[in-house]
Amino acid sequence: MRVAISDDMTATPVIILTGAGRGIGLATVKYLLALPSPPNILAVSRVISPALRSLAVNNTNLETVAVDFATPLSELRAEVESSIINTAISRWGRIDALLLNHGVLDPICKVADANVADWEVAWRVNLLSFVEVVRAAIGELRKVKGRIVLVSSGASTAAYTGWGAYGASKAAMNHFALTMAREEPDITTVSVRPGIVDTDMQTALREIHGTVMGPAEHAKFLEFKSSGIIVPPENVAVALGNLCLRAEKDLSGQFVSWDEENLASYRREK
Template sequence: MSETPVIILTGAGRGIGFAILKYLLALTNPPNILATSRNITALEPLAAAHENLEVVSVDFAAPSSELKSIIPTAIVNAAVSKWGRIDALLLNHGVLDPLAKVDVAELEDWEANYRVNFFSNVQLIKNALPDLRKTNGRVVLVSSGASSLYFTGWGAYGSSKAALNHLNSTLALEEPTVTTVAIAPGIVDTDMQAALRGVHGKVMSSGENSFFHSVKESGGLVKPEDVGAVLANLALQVEKSLSGKYLNWDDEVLSSYRAKL
């Protein structure tokens, strides 16, 4: 079994996930990484250049019956087969849609959101736990401030992230040898924010829409590279005292995780 840490990183194809991946690959002693994305085009050149990187195309919006076979075989078993261990899950994948008021939203769209944002995380953690117990491993969940803040049309997204926070605390209680933490990444300069200022702005109130435009115009968006470094460092060595906590990425208690390890 290799002693080099093994990290499973989801949602690695763009935004925060891509920033996390580039940070990890640039370390002096990088971990072995199995990175997933629905579209792996941007990841394939990195995989060709780094022997410690394996990339897998996974669509977490697939029906639950498919996820129950895809996740253990294509992700968990693939990492263990290649490197003999799993040290951390960094679960970053997620979707905002449907952005719609409750009175017009379709139940099927809510179900699709929960498959991506919540149920796939439950399945991945469940399948990885036997290996995480062996390594006293770590689970880093990318949550959202929307789990406790409320915007028009955000019911599916916000509630799925609130469920993720509860899962985080439950896992900390049930798995004392595994350290788990949920992190709100702030308002990050990604495609999601661009969509909020564009097409999704029609759903929100004028005041809510103006808020997201003002954050962009004032330079208040978080850089993916900044929050990505914190998330990557937590996956590498989160301290046990943080297990079960839901924190903002720039919380003072995380100050030591902002510097490159």
Template sequence: MSVTPVVILTGAGRGIGFAILTHLLSLPSPPNILAVTRTITSPLKSLAVSHNNLETVSVDFSSPSLDLKSEIATSVIGVAVSRWGRIDSLILNHGVLEPVAKVGDANVAEWENSFRTNFFSNVELIAGAVDELRKSKGRVVMISSGAATGAYTGWGAYGASKAALNHLNMTLALEETDITTVAVRPGVVDTDMQVALREVHGKVMKPEEHAKFLNLKKSGTIVKPEDVAPILGNLAMKAEKSLSGKYFNWTDDALAVYR
């Protein structure tokens, strides 16, 4: 008898996360999904009402680490295991761009918040789920960024936290050979983060950097969440072991079979 896999998806309330969620729910044999978000949006509530394989929880990943560790253990890992008895995949999608400021103007407390949200919370999620992932020979999909390997003015905190995530991906693959872990750069996706880049953060970035994002939106070449979501969702369901520990652009040929 086949077992329905269990997926924990963070940042599920909007943007890429919500698109991944709707993709997974549309599969012929959808998994059980624990959708984690800071704010449970109306569209997410509606989906939870109409899909009995979907559970939602609200967690603020910017919380101080000691409190967050307890909350992750009880409100995320504990809920998934209590309801479905297993965990097969983590899709680590949540994150913040801020602070957007030059290193010379850095507020270290704001950098700490960025790392707590974008990196340390993911370490705690993986550590909390690792026993279940070992048992299920599960998968971890980390949503990385081009900023992990290329710098933009004012993006120091965000880029450094994503670079750390890439290294976490490599380390996890080395240490946990029964778990398949992949980091993916989704490109410039049309989300609230991009709205903030175009409308708020241009004053910090170099004019040519700001123009890049303005032009992507104006030309219609910005990536749509629903375009990249299937790859990320499908990797969580069936990523091959040969991908483990690697960092990919979502358009790479190695991921073509997951489209």
């Protein structure tokens, strides 16, 4: 049973953060917990990593739940409701923001070689599960005029050989942000390009997927690492965490890059 929701705007905000076990998600959890007045966080991950588990032991305002967003759609709604939404409400009585950061790069293959069932799993993880979490949380977000931050990709607007499933699902995510801005004007929804971040995804692109991408494309990702262009996840985490807490209404519906000028204030640590 859900407890009554408080509309007290001075209450400690509650953030649901997915893909929290590593990379950008874990870095954002750490940033938010280190704030002078940290929010309450429900950290969602397919597997609760040792680092995330350790944070939960040492921070009473952090709760973790394991959810596999590749779960078939016939089962996913119940899983989202019980494991995510009801956990946040029963623990803290409100939901102020969603940071939807989970995703998969695979399958990396040309369309001519594609198993469309693999594309279906990618879209389930990268888009349809986002819709399911947002749908389930809308009622609570309306009450507090909350925020939704969607972690997108530069691949949503640029094509790479073999990236069809990933890029197309991220492009659809950007349109989903537009839809939310139109349909839910009291909720601020923004889709964010995190840039070239030093995560396991970049490692896979350098070490595994070069055989599918063209030589010039693969060389580009090798250069990102060797030249130092690649960005630590902790840098991006500051912008994402601050957007969850205070994204302005004029950003709603936009697809923005974490390092563009109009997000400068969100990149400053508080």
